[in-house]
Amino acid sequence: MKDANLQLVTIESRKTSQIRFHLNGEELDVSFAPYKTLLEVLREDLNLTGTKHGCELGECGACAVLVDGKAVLSCLVLALECGGKNVLTVEGLGADGKLHPLQDAFADLGAAQCGYCTPGILVTAKALLDHTPSPNRDQIREALSGNLCRCTGYLQIFEAVEAAILKIAEPRQSETAEQAAK
Numbered sequence: 001m002k003d004a005n006l007q008l009v010t011i012e013s014r015k016t017s018q019i020r021f022h023l024n025g026e027e028l029d030v031s032f033a034p035y036k037t038l039l040e041v042l043r044e045d046l047n048l049t050g051t052k053h054g055c056e057l058g059e060c061g062a063c064a065v066l067v068d069g070k071a072v073l074s075c076l077v078l079a080l081e082c083g084g085k086n087v088l089t090v091e092g093l094g095a096d097g098k099l100h101p102l103q104d105a106f107a108d109l110g111a112a113q114c115g116y117c118t119p120g121i122l123v124t125a126k127a128l129l130d131h132t133p134s135p136n137r138d139q140i141r142e143a144l145s146g147n148l149c150r151c152t153g154y155l156q157i158f159e160a161v162e163a164a165i166l167k168i169a170e171p172r173q174s175e176t177a178e179q180a181a182k
């Protein structure tokens, strides 16, 4: 017990860096050891374990998150670089207790198999659809080319992104129709 307490004190005393940033829509201060990557701070200091730890070499895409709307590999970004930025992880994708249309489509179409790669793919696909609302198959393939799926279920993944495009467009179309009817 004494050893565990000592270990905790040692870990806490290494937290000499601090940033304030927006994480999944909330402003937040976090303290951490200065050498830590964004991935490590998310998982170890903030207990957000949705973002996965894969190769740590920038090769697998499992650690992808959005920083200021752009997909980045959080294993290659120092947390210290994220002060004042907007970070979105898979935990922040849904809103008002509902899944994001991408999450819905992935569940409907079996696009998440073991699911290890899924959080990185979901946020990368969100970045794509935010900037290009109706991408074609080649654009989806290109956007997700840095996200490796060891289960090799790429076809379902591409189809799920295409299904999400329709799910996102439907409410927009009915809003436009409602406004036109007023």
Ligand code: FES
Binding pocket: 052, 053, 054, 055, 056, 057, 058, 059, 060, 061, 062, 063, 064, 073, 074, 075, 076
């Ligand atoms: S863990 Fe970051 S790219 Fe693999």
Ligand code: FES
Binding pocket: 111, 112, 113, 114, 115, 116, 117, 118, 148, 149, 150, 151, 152, 153
């Ligand atoms: S679903 Fe298993 S690695 Fe992609």
